[in-house]
Amino acid sequence: MTAPLPADLQNVSLRFPGAANLALEKVSLSLQAGEVLTILGPSGCGKTTLLRLIAGLVQPESGSVRVFGAAPRPGEKSAIVFQNFRLLPWLTVEGNVGFPLAALSAAERARRVADVLATVGLSRFAQSFPRELSGGMQQRVALARALAADPQILLMDEPFASLDAQSRELMQAEVARLAQSRSGRSVVFVTHSVDEALVLGDRVVLMSPRPGRIAKCLDLPFRGSAEARRNHPDFSLLRGELWAALREMVLSDPQSDFHGRGFDESTE
């Protein structure tokens, strides 16, 4: 018997109460063990909703969502890292990271917290408060908190969007390292950045809005470091292809601020 997939969505449709459009329409997607799936698409195409379905935080109207062969339950197999960190300001780094581990004994909790803080390079800051840390470090704490529960699926919702360019690159390298270091853990990474999707993903899923659908799924022909990927002969080609598809979606979407506007390629 083959092992159940980390996540398997079949023909999933979902409409939020009162909404004119389906947030997702007939989305089918499978997540393999150990893979990094990057999800790219314009605002409102349902990227976050897709993550929330896998996390068991929302239910499909029709179709099925299975996580390791069962209906997903929040906090069971997956953990989410958000764009805005969501740290508790009155707790230290150690307190924040250990927060979801309340059910464990104090000794086991301390061991796990020390472990994940070492993984993200923050052992020296265990007693600091979030306000004493840079944005990049706060996002490392959020990542450590997600890893503390040892989830089999790490769901990342534009986690580096509010970081400066340098911190973002360092954090991307961190995620790439994590993805490679523990075989079996899968990552679903939502981003608005074509570059980030290509630098981190094994596969890139491009979504289109209103209703949210999967427009394209690319199996990337490169792996490894950001530098190795950028030097691959197909990198620019895929980057151009994804950009063109995104631009077309945004320009043809009546609800987009850019609807109907033409861009002169030479001035970009």
Ligand SMILES: Nc1ncnc2c1ncn2[C@@H]1O[C@H](COP(=O)(O)OP(=O)(O)OP(=O)(O)O)[C@@H](O)[C@H]1O
């Ligand atoms: N709780 C909710 N109630 C009502 N509508 C919602 C809710 N959450 C999302 N939506 C709507 O569902 C659609 C998909 O939203 P979602 O947040 O998944 O998109 P997204 O691709 O993640 O967008 P962004 O890139 O702007 O974060 C949007 O039209 C959004 O307005």
